[in-house]
Each structure stands twice: as C-alpha cells, then as structure tokens.
Amino acid sequence: MSTTSVGVLSGTLVSQDNFTVTSSDPTDVFRFSLNQTRQIGLFLHDMTADADLYLYRDNNNNGLVDSSDPLLRQSTALGTTTDSIDYSATSGNYLAQVWRYSSVPSITYDLDLSSNFDIGSLGSSVISRDNNSVSASDPADLFELDFQGARNLNTNLHNISSGDDVDLYLYRDSNNNGIFDSNDAALTSATVGGNGDDLINYRTSSGGVTNYFVQARRYSGSGSATYNLDFSQTELTAPNNLLGVENQLGNLNGDITRSGAVSNSDMADIYAFQLSNYEGVNIRLDGMSADADIRLIRDFNNDRIIQSNEILRSSTNGGTIADVISNFNDTGSFYLQVDRYDNATGTVPATNYRVTFDHYNTTFV
Template identity: 45%
Template sequence: MSNYDIGLLPANGNAVTRNDYTLTPGQPTDVFEFRINSTRNINVALTGITAGDDADLRLFRDINNNGILDATDRGVNNANAIGTSTRGGNADDSINLADRAAGTYFAEVSRYAPGSQGNVTYDIAVSSADPSNLLPREVELGNLSRDVTQTGQVGNNDTADIYHFSLGLFEGVNINLSGLSADADIRLIQDRNGNRIVEDSEVIRSSTNGGTLADSIRGINTSGDYYLEVYQYSGNTNYTLTFDHYNTTFPLT
C-alpha cells in the first residue's frame, strides 16, 4: 500500500488534484491523507481510469488520530467507511459528503482485480467546495437525440450528482428539476480546459429557486460538451431531472 499526504484542503474550496497514479497487481492500493480544519463538505472524484480496468474508492476518518489508516479506522470489512463508490469498469467514482467535522481523512483507491487486466492508471481530486466543484461523469447520457428522464437523490451523504452529455448541430435542450421535498439546485457547466474542475467562468447557467420549487434551465442550443450538476442546498430529497430535447432550424456552434 502506498501512502500520499495531500495536506490541509484549501479553505476556499479549490480542488487538489493528483494525476497519473498507478495501481499494480503487487501494489493494488493507494491511500491519500488529507485534513480539514473546520466543519466542511468533502468531495472526492476518481477519474481517468484506464480502459479495460476498474478501481474503487472509499473514504475513512482517522478515528484514533494516529495518522495511519488502521484497523480501528476501517472496522470489520471496511464497515467504518464513511463513503464508498464501487462503480464497474472504468466508470468514474465519487464521494460527496456534507458537514464533516474537522480532522484527518483517508481516501483509499483500490484496484478491483476481477475487472482489471493489469496496471490501473487513474487521477484523483479532492475539495471541500459547496457545491462540489469536481466533475466525475457519474451519469453518461452521451449525445442527446431524444427526451431523457432521470431520477436520483441528493442529501448529506451524497450532495451532488453529475450528468454528462453533448449537443450536436441543430439540437437544443430544456432542463427541468422537479419532485423535490427539500431544496436542491442545478447548474450547467462547460469544462473548457478539460481539467474536470468547475471554474466560475465555466458555469453557463444556473437555477436556484428556494425551497421545493422546481428549477429549470431553458434554451440551451449551442453544440458542445456539457455537465449538469444537481446539488443539495439543504436537507435530503429525491428528484426528477428531465432533458427535453428539441431540434433547431439552424446550427449553433
């Protein structure tokens, strides 16, 4: 097991990234230690997993404050993990938690042997931003060519869901968030520099209606690559997210 110290996460929410790390059959686990010095959200994204391989992500707190991810922190069969993401294949993994106490945390990246052919290369990013400023492709919609409806949930144990899609020429979309029992919002992002981190200039539109009011982003008709983030504002809620596709009469690029 290899151990890396990320250090204290920036209080302004800026993401800390580590790229091109490798897991091998003989060294199948990496642990990234980081700290927060006040109650903060925690966001971790595992991206760039090599095609044909699989890696998983778990998050632990340093319960006994000894600076080591040990059996006390893990519990039996990792029962003390405060977040887990084990999506199959080389799909991105992510953990987004609200209001975590100050202290030391460990993000563990593990090679999933049955789903991996050899060495597994990956990127990892960690932040304390609220809402999350990381862009794992949690739901891949591909090129929108029809109406799409998705359901999900955001709350204290999963503060954000990220949907990735693209629009071609002569295509547009209206996006609606509804069915809320607590406050959640949406924002549309174009990751222009491809670093999988949200920057202020990359937020194209947002909708932040209060309470359980529905949110919508309408009239997106420029071809390109997009991320739609559904994120918790307060409480825990299920939601319905609709992408209403339409055709335009002329191409917008």
Template identity: 40%
Template sequence: MFRIIVARDSIFSVPVMRSRTYSKKLIPNLRVVATRERFVSQALVPSKESKMTVYDNIGVLPATPVTYNDFNLNVLDPTDVFEFRIDTTQNINLSLTDISAGDDADLRLYQDNGNGFFDTGDQLVDFSSRGNNQDDFLNRRADAGTYFAEVRRFSGSSGDVSYDLALSATTPNSTSGFSNLLPREFALGDLSADVTRFGTISNTNTTDTYEFSLGFFEGVNITLSGLQSDADIRLIADYNNNRIVDAGEEVARSTSAGITSEVISNTNLSGNYFLQVNQFSSTQTAYTLTFDQFTTTDA
C-alpha cells in the same frame, strides 16, 4: 530547482514540486513518495498493505481541487492513501477518473479513529466501487475531523492500473456548495430526444452529475422538479476536459429558494455538457430532472 536522490545504487535528480497537482511515475521496485514539504523523491519503501502508509498528507482540504494525475497501482503496490482534514462541517468531494482501459480501481473514505494513523481501527465512512474503468466518486457532508481517501486496485485488473484523483471541500447550505469535480456519474449521450431521470440527494450524496452532448441544431430546456427540500442545478461546459469546474466554465445556474422548480432554458450551442443537481438544505429530497430537447435553426 532540483533535489538529488540516491536510491538502489543510482543517483538522479528530480524537480521540486510546488503546485497542487502531482504526477507519479514508477520505476521497477520503486515508488514515488511526497513528503509534507511537497518534495517529490523516488525511494524504496515498504508495502502500504503491511504499513498502512499514507502517500500524502494534504492538510486542510481546500475548496480548490487538489489533483493527483497519472498515478499507478500494481499487484505489489495495490493502494494509495491520501490524508486530509476539515475543520468545520463541509461537503467532501472525491472523484476517481481516467482509470486505464480494461482495468478497475475503487474509492474508499475512512475517518481517523483519533490516533493520527491510518490503521484498521479507522471507520469506513463510504465507498464507491463501480465496475470496469467507470469513474468512482463520493460527495457527502462530513463533520470536522481527519480523513483518509484510499484508491484500491481491483484484483481482477490485468496489470498496472493508472488513474487521476481529485479532492475538494465545499460549503454546505450555500449556492457555493456545488461540487467542483466532474465524474461521469450518469452519461446521457447525445440529447436527440427528451430525457427524464429520477434521483435523490442527501447528506450522504450531496451532488448528482449528468453528462450529455448537443449536436448541431439541437437545444435543451432543463427542469428540476418534484422537490421536498431545497436543491439547485447548474450547467457546465468543461472546455479543457480536465473534469474540474474552472473559472469561465459555468454556463448557467438556477438557485430558487425552497422547493420551487429550478429551470435552465434555451441552451442551444452544440458541445459537451455536465449538469449538476446539488443539495442546498440538510434534508434529503427526491427529484425529477427533465431534459426537454428541441430543434434549433443554428448550429
């Protein structure tokens, strides 16, 4: 199904987009606009900097990730804004990945001030501004309301900045509350020796994500300890490399009650993995995460 669009004295057609994944390709002096009906068209629009334009209104943010792939920012079009709402207290998960090499983009989360528009009166709830093209991410518990996720081009970037963005809302105080997004938050590399990391999770940082790999004849036992309140862990193999936890990609999890240590034992297949530490209770806790590496007889 196609829709005919007229823009700047040109006539062309674009397909109707009905999935929850969107791609934006820019034509000089034009930008893609997604309407509430999910039609994608190319139209000349004012700068978002002056109009505070929302690129897309998602509606109620679902648990299934909503993704925007291969989006672009430039000097004249330096921000994209995505509106959504949650109707109950939820964990909001945002992941900004695949930022173009040599460039930088940052991620901000605002809460609507009640007027239904993205403007300077909205409250900045949180932000992520890691350097260079490192992934940016936010995982936090939030009350019901309308929110705006803003992707902003860093002024030091050399030209156009491309990126992927994923958003989801998961249930707090639940073993189903794990974030289903996989930013490269802590990159451990190949586990050729034991590794210990220390961290804290809380209502403003509900998930920590560690990326690591196992080579041939390498295995690992993983332990989460030193808890002051309940937290859980799970191990993921992102087989299709889309940075989202899809069906069949969870390898193992440990969800013991209370402050009992969590353990995932005898992972011994070579490959790339993500390990998530997830807040279960609504109370902040520090933790110690231990990767006990061992040698196997199998590849």
C-alpha cells in the same frame, strides 16, 4: 522469535490479529516492503498486557532484526495503551517488531499495518495527484488529508486506463492518530463500473481538525490500472467544484428522464451529455422533498475543475419548487450538476429527485 511476511505494504489495511508473545518467545517480527515513498502506519492495540512496538529498516534483507538494521522509530506506551508509529519511508524492506515488556507470561495483541500518501491540509485550492497506479501486487493507494471545521469534502477519481476499474472509498481517522487502522470508520464509497469516474462529495460535521483517508482500490479482476485523483474542500453553502462523468447520457437525440438522490454522503450528481447542430434542450428538476438546485457547465479547459466562467446557466429556486433551464441550444459537450442545497445551519434533509432532458430540434446551427 517468529517472522511473518506481510508482503508489499500498500493502501490496503493488513490486520495481524490474536498474535502472542511469551516469556520463552518474547518478540514477533513482521516483514514488509514498500514499492515507493509512503507513510508507514503501524498500530499495536488490544493488548492483554504491556508490549512495545519498533520499526527497523531491513538493510541486509534477511528478515531478522540484527545489528545491521537501523532503528527508525519506536513506541513504548505504558500498560495496554495503544502503540503507534507513523513514519515517512522510501522504497525498500522493513521490519515491525512487537516486544513483550510486561512480565506477564503470555500477551496477546493485534497489529494493523498500512501505508499512505500524505496530502496534508486541504485549503481553498484543488489538489491533484496524477498518474497513480494500482496492480494485483499493490492493489490500493491511500491518501491522508485533513482540514478544520464542517466542510464539503470532494474527490474525483478519473482518467482510469482503458479496460480497467478503480473504485473510491472514504474513511474518517476515528482515533485521529494519522494511521489507517481497524478503528477507522468507513463513511461512503463510489464504485462506478469500468473506467467511469468515481466521485465523493461528503458533508463533514467536525468543528475541529479532522483527518480523513481516501482509498483508491483496484476492482478485483481488473488489470494494472492508472488514474488521476483530485481533492478539494468547499463551504457548506457552495456546490461541489470537481467535475466528473457519473452519468453519461451521450448525444441527446430524444427526451431522457433520470431519477436520483442527494444527501450528506452524496451532495451532488453529475450528468454528461452532448448537443449536435440543430439541437436544443429544456432541463427540469422536480420530484423533490427538500431543496436541490441545478447548474449547467461546460469544461472549457478539460481540467475537471469547475471555474466560474464555465457555469453557463443555473436555477436555484427555494424549497421543492422545480428548477428549470430553458431553451439551451449550444453545440458541444456539457454537464448538468444536481446539488443539494445546504444552508449550513441545522440538519439538511436528503432528497430524491427527477431530472428531465426535453430534447428538441432547431432550424439553425
């Protein structure tokens, strides 16, 4: 029997590939620990013959499966069918054991290990997970969620600690086993530099219940970082309801033009700006090949969630007709959201766009 130390199991996938159990050495043990309560995910696959999977708690912390270690869960699928374990565990030390079952002299296999926080099903309300942390020894947090039907999946990673950088990644649970493993498809990511907000607004296409994983990953070289993360789902015809600072324009004191694009994997872009006394702005969205709209927003309660009373102006012209918001001259901090129009039927094309902030001075406060 051999024991492999995996270290602290976090939201980073650990793949142990091309391991072998034989008639003379029929078991392998993988030792790992958790720093806090999480879901343990183990996925045994690509076996050349039948092997089984067991999870123990290492009560005496010796790295060996012995009589003092309770068996927590097992998976004993027949033949080369994959074995998986999804188990809610507290902090401590654990042992994953691969056991040769078949009489075949030598069996090779791959084992994936991960841990996640189970968000559960996304409904109509925003779910917030605040004061999370990642570090060099625990570099990623993984959040599992699910919902039914084609929807917009929205996430906003914000309030990253000063001087640090955390990025955001979205995966689909391709085999729908509730475990983050090497089969799961990477869908999109948001990797704004520094402690800028990272947002994902992704149009899903599944008609049934589908699991997804959202990973918050410490950028290499960053220190220990804290952050907040919000999750929501919206109807295909509804804009994203999470508010982040993707593009910071600062205080407008002149005209600014920016170009961007919105698509299935990035349904909305947000521009933050400020207006001081005696200032106003005209905003124009054009240069589109398909329909996109704009909304002007003020986050009155600073919760990064868009409520209906926080939408100050909007323009929703159809097709490629330019959208315009004219003569806005309030003082304060504001957000412009560029949102791709979705009629929830058929294929909705991506589009490039140009947005212009035409600054002007006023004679009044």
